[in-house]
Amino acid sequence: MHVLLIEDEAIAAEKLALLIHRHDPTITILATLxxxxxxxxWLRANPAPDLIFLDIHLSxxxxxxxxxxxxxxxxxIFTTAYNEYAIKAFEVNSIDYLLKPIKPEDVARGLEKYESIRQEWQQQSPFHYQELAELINKPTQAAYKQRFLVKVGTKMFSIHVDEIAYFYTADKTVYLMTRDGRHIPIDYYLxxxxxLLDPQVFxxxxRQYILRHDAIESMHTYSSSRVKVKLIPEEPREVIISTDKVPQFKEWLDM
Structure with missing residues (x-):
């Protein structure tokens, strides 16, 4: 079987590839995009794969x-961190999904479902991807995440999103940075x-940072078209907004 992975989180892509090969070492992963x-x-230039694992949100x-x-x-097979309402949309459209963080049994289920439909695939009606997109993007009454349960040493406690300045990745781990300067690892992908977070606020x-609007102290031109951001609390690493994201980023700050 030839599989194509489309996932913009490097850590998530590595884990997914590992779980696929753990389930079936004979599977060939053609590319990770x-x-x-x-x-x-890639799809225009190469023969079609047998199966695609596709993340909903890409870079x-x-x-x-x-x-x-x-x-x-x-x-x-879509990979997603969407809430229960959106998952129902996948079920209605007969498309399998893996809910992040992805578990070995999720990958096994998806691959087994593929094997069960492979012979009949050409005779099936096409999936209505546009309909699915509309269902996914339809506003729901579900609240955005308000608290994170974290563990520091032997203690566990809850941190409200209002206490969080930004999230970042380092050494294959995701951390939240509180307004008072605490770095706390959490078990989530960016x-x-x-x-899960309110897009009006975060x-x-x-690929390394999710920022809260009032954690941005200032922005500076970086090279010809990129932007460098200064954060509060201060982040020693450079936080650069890529050229293609600058217009969206500026529009978000001006909302």
Whole structure:
């Protein structure tokens, strides 16, 4: 079996590949892509894979944008951090999904479902990806995450989102930074957090950071078209907004 992975979180992609090979070492992973653009280029230039694992949110847009640019006629297993309402949309549309953080049994279930439908795939009606996209993007009454249960040493306690300045990745671990300067590891991926947090308050600035609007002290021009952000509390590493994200980032700050 030949599989294509489309996932913009490097850690999540590595884990998914590991779980796939743990389930079946004979599976060939043709490529691991991290954006709508790279996926479209690859799909246009290569024979179709047998199966695609596809994250909903990619570095340059929603994965549904891929289907507007290239025809995809192979089974897809979506990976998602969406809430229960959105998951029902996947079930209604007969598309399998893996809810992040992904577990070995989730991958096994998805691959076993693929095996069960592989022979009949060409005779099936096409999935209505546009309908699914509309269901996913439809506003719901579900509240955004307000608290995180964290563990420091032997103690466990709850941190309200109002106490959090930003989230970041370092050494394959995601941390939250509190307003008073505490770095606390949490068991989430950035993509998962981006879907759990209020987008009016937090934004995924790049692959390493999710920022709260009032944690941004200032912005500075960096090279010709990128922007460097200064944070509170201060972050020793450079926080750079890429060229393609700068317009969206500025619009978000001006809301």
């Amino acid at each position: 991290d954006s709508v653009k790279s996926a479209v280029v 340059d847009g929603q994965s549904f944008d891929i289907f507007q640019q290239v025809e995809v006629h192979v089974p897809i 993509d998962q957090l981006a879907n 934004i995924k600035a790049n």
